[in-house]
Each structure stands twice: as structure tokens, then as C-alpha cells.
Amino acid sequence: MKLTVVGVGLIGGSFALAARRRVGAHVRGVGPEANQALELELIDEACLGLETSLNDADVVVVAVPADRLVEVTEQVLAAAPRDCAITDVGSIKRPVVDAAARDERFVGGHPLAGSANSGVVNAREDLFDEATWYLTPTEITSGVMLERVHNLLSAIGAKPTIVGVDDHDRMMAAVSQLPHVLANVLVLQADAALEERKIPVTGPSFRDVTRVAGSNPEMWTAIYLANAAALVEELDGAIERLTAARAAISRGDGAWLTEWQALAAERREALTEAGLSGGVLTELRVPVPNRPGVLAQIALGLCEADINIVDMALSPSLDGQQGVVALWVSEGSAPEASECLDKLGLPVL
Numbered sequence: 001m002k003l004t005v006v007g008v009g010l011i012g013g014s015f016a017l018a019a020r021r022r023v024g025a026h027v028r029g030v031g032p033e034a035n036q037a038l039e040l041e042l043i044d045e046a047c048l049g050l051e052t053s054l055n056d057a058d059v060v061v062v063a064v065p066a067d068r069l070v071e072v073t074e075q076v077l078a079a080a081p082r083d084c085a086i087t088d089v090g091s092i093k094r095p096v097v098d099a100a101a102r103d104e105r106f107v108g109g110h111p112l113a114g115s116a117n118s119g120v121v122n123a124r125e126d127l128f129d130e131a132t133w134y135l136t137p138t139e140i141t142s143g144v145m146l147e148r149v150h151n152l153l154s155a156i157g158a159k160p161t162i163v164g165v166d167d168h169d170r171m172m173a174a175v176s177q178l179p180h181v182l183a184n185v186l187v188l189q190a191d192a193a194l195e196e197r198k199i200p201v202t203g204p205s206f207r208d209v210t211r212v213a214g215s216n217p218e219m220w221t222a223i224y225l226a227n228a229a230a231l232v233e234e235l236d237g238a239i240e241r242l243t244a245a246r247a248a249i250s251r252g253d254g255a256w257l258t259e260w261q262a263l264a265a266e267r268r269e270a271l272t273e274a275g276l277s278g279g280v281l282t283e284l285r286v287p288v289p290n291r292p293g294v295l296a297q298i299a300l301g302l303c304e305a306d307i308n309i310v311d312m313a314l315s316p317s318l319d320g321q322q323g324v325v326a327l328w329v330s331e332g333s334a335p336e337a338s339e340c341l342d343k344l345g346l347p348v349l
Contacts, residue, residue, distance in 0.1 A: 013123030143295030
């Protein structure tokens with residue numbers, strides 16, 4: 001496999017290293033840190049220009065900062081081979097998916113992985129081990145390209161999970177960007193309350209909930225603005241809940257507060273358990289016509305039913321008119337997956 005990584009920092013460098021060691025990929029890198037990545041033996045070639053790096057590439061991973069993601073992805077799509085799969089690692093999906101302009105080669109991606117230390121010098125092979133890696137195909141995404149990216153992610157140790165573009169951005173606003181905003185608010189609130197006092201009044205709760213406060217100001221500003229609509233909606237919801245809690249405290253409503261606290265504990269457990277995988281898998285074989293987007297239709301349909309595809313394989317027929325998709329899902333979700341596929345007009349063999 002020939003892999004090109006555009007932007008060889010922590011994420012891109014870790015991807016390159018994992019692909020070299022675990023897949024045997026020949027990796028080209030391009031970007032400001034490419035020469036350093038070559039010295040660290042994360043990549044096989046450091047390329048000066050984008051077009052040179054894309055020659056004969058099978059997969060391209062765009063791993064540049066959020067404020068350059070759309071621009072660079074458009075450049076890659078314009079120059080990459082027609083049979084090359086292109087994906088990215090951006091934490092906001094709608095802008096880059098729209099920029100792909102309905103190109104069937106593009107599969108939006110977002111790994112839930114990182115490190116407190118940035119830069120290519122901190123790249124490591126195991127960064128994505130067991131990490132959820134969201135993929136956001138659209139109705140026109142090529143099944144061949146989706147399978148290629150999905151399988152590559154699995155091979156480097158990640159857990160690819162397919163989700164709709166807008167669902168992804170709404171989830172990230174709630175579970176990633178909103179916590180960063182609230183952490184900043186809590187730090188500034190505490191700073192104002194303590195004024196000039198230097199006594200060590202902060203305990204573990206404060207340190208836990210404010211750990212991400214102030215993270216990489218330039219990067220997080222770009223993320224907030226890229227997902228502004230979804231983030232504002234989540235902020236409005238948070239303000240409503242804070243207002244309700246304030247009202248209960250003001251009126252001394254202990255019953256409301258106890259129920260509220262208990263509900264939060266219950267829902268936190270459910271949320272943190274969500275997405276855990278493991279156990280026995282079941283294979284489902286689905287005959288499919290050879291048309292753009294059919295594999296994405298299956299994946300998004302199962303996603304709507306909260307069923308994750310752990311692995312997949314696409315086997316086209318000799319005449320190219322149809323094929324069979326093999327899907328592996330958890331044993332417990334297999335009956336529901338079969339029912340979902342049947343409703344899509346794609347019954348399981």
C-alpha cells in the first residue's frame with residue numbers, strides 16, 4: 001500500500017508509523033515537519049510538494065490544523081489519483097465534507113485520540129490502539145473507498161465507527177467542545193472568586209473538571225468557530241440547565257436537587273459505557289447492486305439503529321454488476337441488524 005500523510009504532526013506522524021509497522025505501507029509525508037518525520041523513521045519519503053507526494057497513492061490522510069483543513073483537502077482532491085481514497089482527521093466534519101463537493105473518493109474521519117504533547121517528536125505507534133475513529137460517509141461515497149479506509153484503520157489498531165456528518169458534529173459539540181468552554185468558565189469563575197488569595201483551596205474535583213481549560217488557544221478557537229451552530233445550541237441547553245439548578249438552589253428545593261444529582265450519576269454511567277465493544281461477533285452477508293453509495297447507505301442505516309460495524313469486506317462479482325458485503329457486528333445486535341437491512345431493501349443471505 002502507498003500511503004500519503006499530509007501534515008506529519010502528532011496525529012499524522014502516529015498514523016504513518018502505525019501504517020508502516022503494522023500494514024507494511026510505504027509512506028510519503030508532506031508538510032513542515034516531514035523532514036523531521038523522516039529522520040525519526042516515521043515515514044519513508046519526505047516530499048517537498050503536494051502533487052509529488054500523491055503520485056500513485058492508494059490512501060491519503062489529511063492531518064493539517066483545523067483552520068487549513070478545508071483548503072488542503074480541496075487541493076488533495078484536485079491532485080490525487082482517481083482510484084485513491086482520501087480521508088482526514090478533523091474534529092468537525094460538515095465543512096470538510098461540503099468542501100469535498102460530492103467526490104466519491106472522500107471519507108470524512110475523526111480519531112478520538114491525542115496526547116498532551118503535540119508535534120511529530122511525540123508521535124507513537126500505539127496512539128490509536130482501541131480508539132474510536134469516526135467515519136462520516138455520504139450517500140455518494142464509494143463502497144470501495146469506504147472499505148479501504150475502514151480496513152486500514154482497523155489494521156492500525158483503531159475502532160472505526162460510522163456516523164452521519166451532522167450527528168457527528170452535534171455529538172462533538174456536546175461531549176468535546178462544550179466541556180472545553182465550561183472548563184474555561186470554571187477556571188475564570190474560580191479566579192475571580194479567589195481574587196488575590198494564594199491559599200491552596202482547589203481540590204481534585206476542580207482539577208478534574210478543568211483539566212482541558214486553556215488547551216491550545218489557536219486550535220480550539222478554530223474548532224469552536226468551525227462548529228459554531230451546533231456548539232451554540234449546546235450552550236443554550238447548558239444555560240437552561242444551569243438556570244434550572246440555580247432556581248432549585250434559590251428556593252431550597254432539596255427533592256429536585258437530589259433527583260437531579262441521581263439522574264446525572266445514572267446518565268453518566270450509561271454515557272461512559274456507550275460504545276464499548278467486544279465479545280462474540282456475527283457475520284452478515286448482504287448482496288448489493290454495484291451503485292455509488294450502497295455501502296454508505298448500509299453503514300448509515302445501521303448507525304441510525306445504534307449498530308456498529310466492527311469489520312467489513314466487499315466482494316464484487318466477476319461481471320461487476322453486483323457484489324456481496326460481509327459485515328461483522330456484535331452477536332447481540334445481529335437480529336436487529338438483519339431487520340434493519342431488510343427494511344433498506346438489502347436482505348441478508
